[in-house]
Amino acid sequence: MTEKEQRTALRDEAAALLEQAEALLTELxxxxxxxxxxxFSACHPHxxxxxxxxxxxxxxxxxARAKV
Structure with a gap:
């Protein structure tokens, strides 16, 4: 695997984990x-x-769109 492919894989994994975090926080x-x-009041956890x-x-x- 080339360095660029490694960076691309890391970028994609980071984007996927952020998307997963969004989904979990939305559920919460x-x-x-x-x-x-x-x-909801402004100070409500929601x-x-x-x-x-x-x-x-x-x-x-x-x-997710960034060049590596």
Whole structure:
């Protein structure tokens, strides 16, 4: 395996693991039930996890397309 193939494999594995993390955090976030008024407060863990999901997604997408 050439160095480029190794880097490509590592990049693909990193992107796949980030995608897996997104899916698990989404499942965790979906496990919270809405408050009585139908929303979550800004400090609720649901919103914190949703923010982390967005950050991971913004990291994963360019990583998956990056040249090695």
């Amino acid at each position: 976030t979906d496990g919270y039930t809405e408050e009585k008024d139908g929303t 919103n914190g996890f949703a923010s982390v999901i967005r950050q991971i997604s913004s990291l994963r997408k360019p990583l």
